[in-house]
Amino acid sequence: MTQMTRADDTPTSTLARAASGYREVFRVFLRLGLTSFGGPIAHLGYFREEFVCRRGWLDETQFAHLLAVCQFLPGPASSQMGFAIGLFRAGWRGALAAFLAFTLPSALLMFGFAALAPSLGHGIGAASVHGLKLVAVVIVAHGLLGMARQLVPDLPRALIAISVLALIGSTGNALTQIVAIVLGGLLGLWLCRHVTAPATAVFRVDYGRRTAAVLLMLFLSGLCAAWMLPSSQAPTAVGLAAAFYKAGALVFGGGHVVLPLLQETLVETDWVRQDVFLAGYGAAQAVPGPLFSLAAFLGAEVPLDLPTTVSASIALFAVFLPGFLLLLAVLPVWAALAQRKWAASGMAGVNAAVVGILAAAFLNPVLAEGIRGSLDLSIALVGFALLAGARLSPVWVVLWCVTAAIASSPYG
16 A cells, blocks of 8 residues: 555656655545535545545555544544545655645635624524524434444443433533543443454554654643643633644544534633534534534634634644544554454443443533524424435535524524
């Protein structure tokens, strides 16, 4: 998978081919970043079609093994897949090119939505924002059910998820969420010993275990620094980076889980209003590319004494960085790690705990903020039928919920 240099290559020809490689990666991922609607699961389908069936950059086995790695680790799975594919194709510059090209279109669109947000506080704008809250209800409900089917398929994992839901519901703070993830892993070692380890593969990368160890230390150092940073009611650039780094480092099971992690650090501290937070999450469903591009919107909404482009960039970089560092640290040692029985059991427990965390977030604030009466419930149910029954793109859910909210408001 990794491009290799032949013995008869000259330095000039090698550099030319490397430049061509990462430029090709950028072009391909830019097209995907402009057209990949539908969320992380849809993105994986686009990637398989593009890189396995069409271009042959990976074969089916390599793609399946890489998917297993990205689902095993915290972070945005589809973006991690794209980052790794860029790395295999054109080295470090290819990885960076894949990330930038796939992320920039949605990040710019979410940044533009942040610029429009102040004008949406009344009239049709307020009705549109409420429609986006209903989108959040539909999307999170659909994601929660899908994750429950995949990650909670038996009684032991159901007990873990229910226990975490009760724990979060009774306390409801960021520290409890971390405790719940750790507790899920420990319970998984005990209750999920029947879970089989994923298929293993050796990934050819242009660095070894020593570099992987350095990358792991960078990941852990960033997480410790973010966690040990004293809390402050007034937002700061360092605090913003810490909040998004922690969220990106602890997102197990899918991009939807970033919602409860960021809600605690941004909304409960009054850095971002609850209605703005949920409206941004709903708007993120209408754009192509990764859901984590929501960070560009939220970063721009946090009141800092900085240009909004800078705060949005800080948030965007911080939320993606931990997942990429951990992926890079694991790739050279994946075959040895995946063979450890405890790793599969512990991760099964963590994933079950994540379902409980997302269920708690769905009940409050998503459902509590979005559904104000029977009409809202009807709109959300129709949206859910479009997504789960008719299997339409989330873009249609956004159009339906926003249009119905405007039509049912006094301004419709």
